[in-house]
Amino acid sequence: MDADKLARALSGVLSLPITSKSDARTGITEFRLQGMSRPHGFSVMVTPLLSRVKAELRLDRLAADLLRVMGEAGYEKWLQVAQISRAYESLGAKFQILVNGTTVEVLGSQELDEGVQTFTCTGSLIRTSVDDSNTDVLAVTEALFSFIICLLPLDLDPDLESTAEIGSVDFSFASEGQSHSVLSTRYERSRANRAAAIAVHGSSCAVCQFSFDENYGDLARGYVEVHHLTPVSSMGGPRPVDPVTELVPLCANCHRMAHRRWPPYTPQELAEAREHRAPLWKS
Ligand SMILES: [Zn+2]
Ligand SMILES: [Zn+2]
Incomplete structure (x- = not known):
């Protein structure tokens, strides 16, 4: 999997600068939003297995500001995250998106009253692209980026x-x-x-x-x-x-x-x- 090419494709579809770094030993590729630097941002870790691709959103050690900004997003934005996850699920992807321990599918507005303390997000998709286009890897990775972007002021292009x-x-x-x-x-x-x-x-x-x-x-x-x-x-x-x-x-x-x-x-x-x-x- 060509990590640089994937990062360019992601940057294009989200019109945001996204960089990649691959670990040859583990096979895991890390994607990051350029300009949101460690330890205050987040990364999307992607593991392409033989039959499926797994991705995980990982908040940096000091991502308190990020969580605070996410907490300022309206309840409607969280409903939008759930809606977007359903769109990608129609392509066969599966996600688990937890905010304060509750999945976004059943999240009520009162559960955000105290802001956002925890946010975890994982996704997986059965591999379908037989060529090296990696459309499956791209789909699950961009979905994870989309969920968090949706909750941040940078959603509007x-x-x-x-x-x-x-x-x-x-x-x-x-x-x-x-x-x-x-x-x-x-x-x-x-x-x-x-x-x-x-x-x-x-x-x-x-x-x-x-x-x-x-x-x-x-x-x-x-x-x-x-x-x-x-x-x-x-x-x-x-x-x-x-x-x-x-x-x-x-x-x-x-x-x-x-x-x-x-x-x-x-x-x-x-x-x-x-x-x-x-x-x-x-x-
Ligand atoms: Zn036309
Ligand atoms: Zn129009």
Whole structure:
């Protein structure tokens, strides 16, 4: 397993700088978020076995600040972590995510009243990639990163600001619609949501099938934009979003087109519009 290549793929899909270090003796690879240095950060330890890949989130010795910041995340963020874990579980992965000793699946908001004292996270996935693409290793590793990123202020990717502009540029709509559009674009700008959506749906555009990987090769590294499908008028307020049913990968062009209208055009409508397009050149 090429640890550097995996670190580049992870950095690409989460748009965060992630480094790797392999121990040839144990076969364990350690992934870390660059800039969050020991002993105040965390690492994801990955053990690729013959039949399965195991991964474990390991907090550094002095990760009190990290736990404090996680404790400041709203309850809704923890529900989102559970939702993202279900998305990866639909790919066959299994996770155990414990906060203060309780699994996130049954976590109640009162259990976070005293903040976060302990947070442990392990995952495993039966190996499926027969080639050296390591998509299984990547999936379980990025899931663990996503869980913790979801709870930290670095979940929103400022590079995707342009998508937020598209949604909020419509001043003619009522203020209610505005707040909904901000809400929906916030989900689209979430690194963790984006990674989960791409893991489940792939990185080709759902409307035109454009693949950044095929067209830009290594430059793209699984890049695609992610669009929020749920009619935003039905979203009462912040709530977890399901990457499997509510998020869809779109290329930059189709995403722009989707947001030309409010509420956005559906992928179906965009695909139909493309089918009826006039030929480029008439001889
Ligand atoms: Zn497209
Ligand atoms: Zn969108």
